[in-house]
Amino acid sequence: xxxxxxxxxxxxxxxxxxxxxxxxxxxxxxxxxxxxxxxxxxxxxxxxxxxxxxxxxxxxxxxxxxxxxxxxxxxxxxxxxxxxxxxxxxxxxxxxxxxxxxxxxxxxxxxxxxxxxxxxxxxxxxxxxxxxxxxxx
Amino acid sequence: xxxxxxxxxxxxxxxxxxxxxxxxxxxxxxxxxxxxxxxxxxxxxxxxxxxxxxxxxxxxxxxxxxxxxxxxxxxxxxxxxxxxxxxxxxxxxxxxxxxxxxxxxxxxxxxxxxxxxxxxxxxxxxxxxxxxxxxxxxxxxxxxxxxxxxxxxxxxxxxxxxxxxxxxxxxxxxxxxxxxxxxxxxxxxxxxxxxxxxxxxxxxxxxxxxxxxxxxxxxxxxxx
Numbered sequence: 535x536x537x538x539x540x541x542x543x544x545x546x547x548x549x550x551x552x553x554x555x556x557x558x559x560x561x562x563x564x565x566x567x568x569x570x571x572x573x574x575x576x577x578x579x580x581x582x583x584x585x586x587x588x589x590x591x592x593x594x595x596x597x598x599x600x601x602x603x604x605x606x607x608x609x610x611x612x613x614x615x616x617x618x619x620x621x622x623x624x625x626x627x628x629x630x631x632x633x634x635x636x637x638x639x640x641x642x643x644x645x646x647x648x649x650x651x652x653x654x655x656x657x658x659x660x661x662x663x664x665x666x667x668x669x670x671x
Numbered sequence: 672x673x674x675x676x677x678x679x680x681x682x683x684x685x686x687x688x689x690x691x692x693x694x695x696x697x698x699x700x701x702x703x704x705x706x707x708x709x710x711x712x713x714x715x716x717x718x719x720x721x722x723x724x725x726x727x728x729x730x731x732x733x734x735x736x737x738x739x740x741x742x743x744x745x746x747x748x749x750x751x752x753x754x755x756x757x758x759x760x761x762x763x764x765x766x767x768x769x770x771x772x773x774x775x776x777x778x779x780x781x782x783x784x785x786x787x788x789x790x791x792x793x794x795x796x797x798x799x800x801x802x803x804x805x806x807x808x809x810x811x812x813x814x815x816x817x818x819x820x821x822x823x824x825x826x827x828x829x830x831x832x833x834x835x836x837x838x839x840x841x842x843x844x845x846x847x848x849x850x851x852x853x854x855x856x857x858x859x860x861x862x863x864x865x866x867x868x869x870x871x872x873x874x875x876x877x878x879x880x881x882x883x884x885x886x887x888x889x890x891x892x893x894x895x
Contacts, residue, residue, distance in 0.1 A: 552813045554847055561859050565847055566867065572816065572851045600814030652879050653887040656865055 537586050537632050541621040543612050547581040547634060548592050549662060551605040553670055563663040564607060566655040571641045578635030581621065584608060586632025589668035594630050605669055607662035617654050753858065756840045757866060757880065761831070763893035767874060769830035795836040798856070801846045802828045808848055818852035823873040828854040831870060831892070843868075868892070 541547075555568035571579055582592045589608075593601040611621055619636050626633040644651050792799040808819040820828075836842075843856035849869065858866040863883040870876045876892040 550815075552815075552817075554813070557845055560844055561861065562865070565845065565855070565857060567847055567849050567855050570850060572818070596814040600812075603813075648877065649879075649887070649889045652867070652889070653881055656867075656881060 535585070537583065537625045538623050541583060541611055541623060541634060543615065545611045545621075546584040546608050547611060547614070547621055548584050548587065548589055548667065549581050549607050549609060550592055550596070551607050551662060551666075553603045553605060556605050556666075561663075562656070562659050563666070564605075564659040566652065566659040568662070569639065569655045569658045571639055571644050573641050578622075578624065578637050579639040581609070581634050581636060582630060583621075583623070583632035583634050587630050591630050595626075602670055606667050608665040608667045609658070609661050613661055614658075617657055619654075753841050753860075754864070754880075754882075756838055757835075757858075757868075757878070759838045759840075760894040761834055761838075761892045762895050763874065765837075766827070766830055766834050766893050769833045770826050770874070772833075773826050773829055792833065793836050795832045795842045798842045798846045799829055799832050802832065802854060805848050805854065812848075813850060815850070817848070817850040820848055820852045820854055821873075824852060824854060824870060827873045827875075828870045830874075831868070831876060832856075 549569070551564055551568045555565040556563055557565075569579065589606040592606055593604055596604070614621060614636065619638050621634050621636055624633050624635045625631075639651065639654075802825055805820050805825055806822070810819050811817060812819060832842075841858075843858050843866075845855075845857040845859075847855050847857070849855055849871075851871075853869050853871045855870075856868040858864075865879075865881045867879045868876050869878075874893065878890050878892060879887055881887045
C-alpha cells in the first residue's frame with residue numbers, strides 16, 4: 535500500500551475543520567465555508583486519505599497553538615463522487631501521510647462559478663457534519 | 672493603530688451604538704412590539720404577515736398590555752416569516768446609510784470606554800457583537816493562511832445586520848468569518864431550508880437560499 539496509489543472508491547478521506555466552522559447545536563454542524571477554497575488553494579482542496587493517517591496526524595503541519603482548534607471530519611470517496619468530485623493522491627514530502635486533493639474545488643473554478651459550487655459545498659458540510667472523527671482537546 | 676490601515680482600533684467597532692446617538696430608535700423587536708401595540712387588530716389584512724413581528728406581539732387591552740397571539744400569527748412559522756423577508760430589496764442607499772451611521776457613531780465615541788451591550792441591534796445584538804469580535808482576528812487566524820476581515824468589510828457586515836433587522840429578518844443562527852476575509856451569515860431551518868449571506872467586500876454580498884426540492888436561488892446585494 536503506497537500513498538501514491540490511485541484512490542479507491544471505497545476509501546474515506548479526512549478534512550480539517552476549524553472550530554470556528556463547527557456548531558454542534560445546528561442541524562448542519564459544519565459550515566460550508568470550511569470547504570471554500572481560498573487563493574492558496576490554486577490547484578486543490580486539501581484532504582488526507584484515512585487509510586494512511588490517523589485523524590490527529592492530519593494536524594501535524596499546522597502551528598500547534600492553532601492545531602488544537604481543529605475538528606477532523608471523514609468523507610466517503612463514493613459520496614464525493616456522487617457530487618461529481620474526484621480525489622487524487624498528492625503526497626507531501628515530510629508532511630502527514632496520505633495527502634490528497636480534490637482538483638475540481640480550486641480557487642479559480644470557485645471564482646468563476648460560485649453559484650455552481652456553493653450548493654455543493656453545503657452538501658460537503660452535511661457529509662462532514664455526519665462523521666466527525668476528532669474533536670479539539 | 673494607524674488611521675486608514677484597514678483595521679479597527681482597540682475600541683473601534685465596540686463603541687458603535689453604545690452611546691445611543693445613532694440609529695433608529697424603533698428598530699428591531701422594539702419596533703415589532705410598538706407596531707403591534709399601535710395597530711388595531713381590525714386593520715390586519717392578509718398581506719400583513721410579511722411584515723409581522725417574529726415574537727408574539729403585545730396587544731392593547733383596556734387597562735393593561737398582555738401577550739396574545741392572534742390566529743393568523745399562529746399559522747406562520749418563524750421561517751415562513753423569514754423566507755420572504757430575506758428576499759426584500761436592500762437598496763445600496765439603505766445599506767450605506769447604516770454604515771455611515773456606524774462611522775459617525777464610531778468617531779463620536781472615540782476615546783470613550785467600550786463597555787456594555789450594543790444597544791439597538793434588537794434580536795441581531797448577538798450577531799453584531801460577534802462581528803465586532805472579528806476585529807480581533809489576525810491574518811492566518813486558522814493556521815492555514817486565512818485572511819482577517821478588513822474594517823470596511825466589518826462595518827458593511829454590521830450595516831447589513833442593522834438593515835436586515837429593520838426589515839424584520841430574524842438573526843442568523845451562525846455568523847462566521849470566511850477564510851478570505853469575508854463575513855458569512857447562515858440560517859438553517861428544520862425543514863431543510865438553508866440560507867447564506869456572504870459579505871465578500873464592502874457594501875457587497877452574495878445571497879444563496881436552498882429550499883428542499885428546489886434549485887438554489889442566488890442574488891447579490893445591494894439589489895439596486
